[in-house]
Amino acid sequence: MKNYIENIDLINAYLDKTLSKTERLSFENRLKTDTEFKQLYSEQLTILEGVNRVGLKKEINAAKQGYTRAKWMKYVGFVVGVVLVSTLIYSFIFKSETSQITESRNSIIKTVSDSIIVEKISENKAKEIALPEKLVDSVKKRFTVVKRIVETIEDKELTKAYGGVKYMREVETLEDLGRFTRQEFNESFPELKHLKSKRDTVFIESRINKAKYGSEEVAIKNNLNSRNEDKELKATDNELITFFKTVKKTPQIIEVNTEKDFKVTCKEGTILTIPAKSFVDVKTGKLARGKINLEVTEYYKLSDMLLGNLTTKSDDRQLETGGMLYLEANKRGARLKLKHGRKIQMIFNNKGKTSMQLFSGEENDEGVNWKLENKAEDNFLSIKDVPVVKLMEEDVTVHFQSIEYVPIYPGCETENNNDRRKCMSDAVDKLVKRKFNTSIAENLSLNGKQRIYSSFEIDEKGNIGKISVRAPAKQLGDETIRILELIPQLVPGKQNNKPVKTSYNLVFTITLEGETVSSNNSVTVKNDRRFTESFEKRVDSIKATNGILATISNNDIQRYSFSSSNLGWINCDRFVNSKKSKVKFKLKIKDTKGTIVKLVFKNISSILPSKKNADEFDFGNIPIDEEVVVIAIKKTKDKLFLAKEETTIKAKPKLNLEFKEVSIQELKKELENLSDSF
Amino acid sequence: MSDQKILELFKNGKRSKAFKELYRLYPRIEKLILSKGGKKSDAQDVFQEALIILNRNLQKSDFKLTASFSTYLYSVSRFVWKDMQNKFSTQELHDLKDNEVSIFHHVLEEKKYRFAESAFRELGERCQELLQRFYFKKMSFKAIAEVMQFKSEKIAKNQKYKCLQKAKDIYRTTAKTVQP
Numbered sequence: 067m068k069n070y071i072e073n074i075d076l077i078n079a080y081l082d083k084t085l086s087k088t089e090r091l092s093f094e095n096r097l098k099t100d101t102e103f104k105q106l107y108s109e110q111l112t113i114l115e116g117v118n119r120v121g122l123k124k125e126i127n128a129a130k131q132g133y134t135r136a137k138w139m140k141y142v143g144f145v146v147g148v149v150l151v152s153t154l155i156y157s158f159i160f161k162s163e164t165s166q167i168t169e170s171r172n173s174i175i176k177t178v179s180d181s182i183i184v185e186k187i188s189e190n191k192a193k194e195i196a197l198p199e200k201l202v203d204s205v206k207k208r209f210t211v212v213k214r215i216v217e218t219i220e221d222k223e224l225t226k227a228y229g230g231v232k233y234m235r236e237v238e239t240l241e242d243l244g245r246f247t248r249q250e251f252n253e254s255f256p257e258l259k260h261l262k263s264k265r266d267t268v269f270i271e272s273r274i275n276k277a278k279y280g281s282e283e284v285a286i287k288n289n290l291n292s293r294n295e296d297k298e299l300k301a302t303d304n305e306l307i308t309f310f311k312t313v314k315k316t317p318q319i320i321e322v323n324t325e326k327d328f329k330v331t332c333k334e335g336t337i338l339t340i341p342a343k344s345f346v347d348v349k350t351g352k353l354a355r356g357k358i359n360l361e362v363t364e365y366y367k368l369s370d371m372l373l374g375n376l377t378t379k380s381d382d383r384q385l386e387t388g389g390m391l392y393l394e395a396n397k398r399g400a401r402l403k404l405k406h407g408r409k410i411q412m413i414f415n416n417k418g419k420t421s422m423q424l425f426s427g428e429e430n431d432e433g434v435n436w437k438l439e440n441k442a443e444d445n446f447l448s449i450k451d452v453p454v455v456k457l458m459e460e461d462v463t464v465h466f467q468s469i470e471y472v473p474i475y476p477g478c479e480t481e482n483n484n485d486r487r488k489c490m491s492d493a494v495d496k497l498v499k500r501k502f503n504t505s506i507a508e509n510l511s512l513n514g515k516q517r518i519y520s521s522f523e524i525d526e527k528g529n530i531g532k533i534s535v536r537a538p539a540k541q542l543g544d545e546t547i548r549i550l551e552l553i554p555q556l557v558p559g560k561q562n563n564k565p566v567k568t569s570y571n572l573v574f575t576i577t578l579e580g581e582t583v584s585s586n587n588s589v590t591v592k593n594d595r596r597f598t599e600s601f602e603k604r605v606d607s608i609k610a611t612n613g614i615l616a617t618i619s620n621n622d623i624q625r626y627s628f629s630s631s632n633l634g635w636i637n638c639d640r641f642v643n644s645k646k647s648k649v650k651f652k653l654k655i656k657d658t659k660g661t662i663v664k665l666v667f668k669n670i671s672s673i674l675p676s677k678k679n680a681d682e683f684d685f686g687n688i689p690i691d692e693e694v695v696v697i698a699i700k701k702t703k704d705k706l707f708l709a710k711e712e713t714t715i716k717a718k719p720k721l722n723l724e725f726k727e728v729s730i731q732e733l734k735k736e737l738e739n740l741s742d743s744f
Numbered sequence: 745m746s747d748q749k750i751l752e753l754f755k756n757g758k759r760s761k762a763f764k765e766l767y768r769l770y771p772r773i774e775k776l777i778l779s780k781g782g783k784k785s786d787a788q789d790v791f792q793e794a795l796i797i798l799n800r801n802l803q804k805s806d807f808k809l810t811a812s813f814s815t816y817l818y819s820v821s822r823f824v825w826k827d828m829q830n831k832f833s834t835q836e837l838h839d840l841k842d843n844e845v846s847i848f849h850h851v852l853e854e855k856k857y858r859f860a861e862s863a864f865r866e867l868g869e870r871c872q873e874l875l876q877r878f879y880f881k882k883m884s885f886k887a888i889a890e891v892m893q894f895k896s897e898k899i900a901k902n903q904k905y906k907c908l909q910k911a912k913d914i915y916r917t918t919a920k921t922v923q924p
Contacts, residue, residue, distance in 0.1 A: 130767055
């Protein structure tokens, strides 16, 4: 049996191409001579192909569904489109008739504009609309539930152009909520039981009429994922997210003429400078000409940030904020993005805060996570391309066998990748053969052939690091590390023309006297010294040039200017580098359903989120003695609760949060009151 | 999408996307099978088989696609269907052209793997999942132990050998009974 397992492992290693050249050759030789082994090999191969077939079939089936779906979508889309257009035209004739009464205008122009006015943008987000299934009985039959949101927006610009005749635009969005059986559907949407499926699809209609009702949405419970096991929990958390969506600040809409350079001071003092012709359509990539709408939401006040579910955290590091911005641009409802290479310059309205840096945000379940974008610029007039600090992004490792551009071992300077690969593995084999001090093994009571498995990485500079060795004894492992560290500096491997880390596996055997007895106590030895050293050096050099940690002391600059090449979430922040020792801060709360807890710092502009873990909220490591306010917001069904408690940070906090019921207005007020101490 | 682009998708590991593109060619195959007296479900089986054979060949280093995907899948499908019906006469086999011989060879090869697949499908669900994760998804034992909640890597590894052995046993018996 043991022999068998070894053989299987060997075959797997051969198929995965992790054997060294000599091993590979001996393997192939054995296939030719050892018929029993050959049979084992081909049998293994057959079984594996059988396993692969199952996986492949799954993939093919998925592809098939995607294909048929796409075909079906065209049909459904056409029908939906025709129905919509006709209802729209009908409603429009009706609407403009009423406006005809209030405004006496030439009726000929009216009827002409009637037909022009209806413009429909169908944005189809539905991922799946499925085919009818033939066999299943009606109870178990699943159908697709699609939420159709029709948004009516008044286009002010064109209303003006048409001399006061209201120009309405309907934007239709389809959102796929998944596949349901009738029973699941009734449970998830009890109020919509009456809806019947047509062509195995149920449409839930939702109309948003911005012109009439502001931004109120016809309420439809949107518990997307409620079919999961933790049904209730998810639903309430979702409710909280929907809650944050409703209390979110309404953006300021600025009309921008893209033909010229543009400068504007927003409501709360942020100054934006946008170069001419900077926007392109997200979908078509075409340059947006003429007037566009820029939506700006400014977050300077604590209450705004809390109600926006925003926190100041970059991965695990705490930030102090000097203001946050959310930018979005559209032209007649079509989303725009910044053209490649174009930048918006922004001057944040924050007095007296130094060494701020620009962060861009990614929205996730817990709110927004901030990532460092650019370094602060001392002069707020300069807009230049600053190399973005990308320590994390470069962290790509590609295997030696599959890398696009194989690293060059000194003496292996040939054009061909395969030649270089072969040359390098030969060179490494040779190095090990020549330099390995076998006398080390003499005192180890090891006999016969002993195999040593090792792996290492060639980093982006061509240095060897991350050495890991599995050997029958620690001494042999150490010796292997010594040898591998002798490998000279290489020209690093490249992927997509960028230097990346290359991983390399090396397996070799040493032959000692006596008969082979495989050792049962093999050890793994690791060495990452050289690698860490060079990594730290790089961090230092970045520190020196970009001044992440060194304070840029220029107190004259009271406002910070940045340029950003992204729209979306932007934050003007600095890392909090407290010299105080840190403690793990965790809070226990009894009934955690639908609750979020945040920490607001009194002395720095910072808000930290927490991770929910059963009945505990974990804030990670926080500087000791810091004065904070714990804010907990809870939403159950239709009631809102708020608890706030001032405290100082210490290990094992004892806090008794008392929740009191509040209305949205009261909650806003409470949070605004907090702003004063911010 | 051009053949070149689909080939690139395969090369870059975006297999599912490539399959989706190739599915555009399905109507032609369906027509073929229907004209030969098959049903729609037969057509789907045949096309699936053809895609699997194509995928396997693309992974071989010595394989070069000489015709377009459409032509290739068409002729493979033709052979698969004929083979399913056991309709090859000796004369036909004798008259095969060179490139047809290689396709015929691939189809026969695939038949063997089909037995392996049905042997695999007779395993317990957990065994299937374990082998899939290790061989198809190339997950490490450590990750497998975590996902499938084995107590340790070692147990996952041992279990894998057992599952593999079982699959082989089943394969051997079925292969014996089915193959002459």
